[in-house]
Amino acid sequence: MSQNNLTLSELKQQYSNCNLCQELCDNRIQVVFGSGKENSTVIFIGEASGASEDKQGIPFCGASGKVLQDLLATIGLTRGDVFITNTVICRPPNNRNPKKEEIENCRDRLDKTIQIIQPKVIVTVGNFATQRITGKIGITKLRGNILEVTFNSQIYKVVPVVHPASLLYNGRNSVIFDQMKKDFQTIKKVIEESII
Ligand code: SF4
Numbered sequence: 001m002s003q004n005n006l007t008l009s010e011l012k013q014q015y016s017n018c019n020l021c022q023e024l025c026d027n028r029i030q031v032v033f034g035s036g037k038e039n040s041t042v043i044f045i046g047e048a049s050g051a052s053e054d055k056q057g058i059p060f061c062g063a064s065g066k067v068l069q070d071l072l073a074t075i076g077l078t079r080g081d082v083f084i085t086n087t088v089i090c091r092p093p094n095n096r097n098p099k100k101e102e103i104e105n106c107r108d109r110l111d112k113t114i115q116i117i118q119p120k121v122i123v124t125v126g127n128f129a130t131q132r133i134t135g136k137i138g139i140t141k142l143r144g145n146i147l148e149v150t151f152n153s154q155i156y157k158v159v160p161v162v163h164p165a166s167l168l169y170n171g172r173n174s175v176i177f178d179q180m181k182k183d184f185q186t187i188k189k190v191i192e193e194s195i196i
Helices: 008-015 022-027 051-056 063-074 100-105 107-117 127-134 164-169 174-194
Strands: 042-048 083-088 121-125 147-151 154-161
Touching: 008 107, 042 107, 042 127, 063 164, 063 174, 083 100, 083 107, 083 127, 100 107, 107 147, 121 127, 121 174, 127 147, 127 154, 154 174, 164 174
Parallel strands: 042 083, 042 121, 121 154
Antiparallel strands: 147 154
8 A cells, every 4th residue: 555545546547648758649559558467476567558458457468468477477476476566557659758848747657556566576578677667787697686775764685587578579589488487586586585
């Protein structure tokens, strides 16, 4: 529960017609707030909604989502066990990268989502989410590390991972997939340590 006692469904309602990013509002079908377990130990934060997400209203529901599901399965989790959202929750036209001002516009929404869920572990998926949450750049070096961030005087563990889309761009290269599985083992370890 956040300081102002906002619930996740109230926050979702607040952003259901958000119009802070004009270009995104003009092109989106819907705001894709997030999905999964509301009091989860783990929150996954991706980049931005894509075409499938915009159509279905669920984050990571396309090909990248299938990879994420496979990776979750390697540590005994399903997407129903975690909460999944994005750095920017409206689809950028033609799947372009989110702009700085869009990330800033969506900052308060993401901060409040984290404050309400109070996860033990934040998994940042790809460069944009990693930079947004940790302020650090370079997913290739940061992936699989265990970092810490402080929001509202509370410390959260953060594990950056490579975006599943990069596995797809690289023809499902097995070396990359093995690295990703290794990073998910780190997530598992942090979860286990956090609930001891
Ligand atoms: S991306 Fe976030 S801030 Fe921008 S319009 Fe959508 S909900 Fe609002």
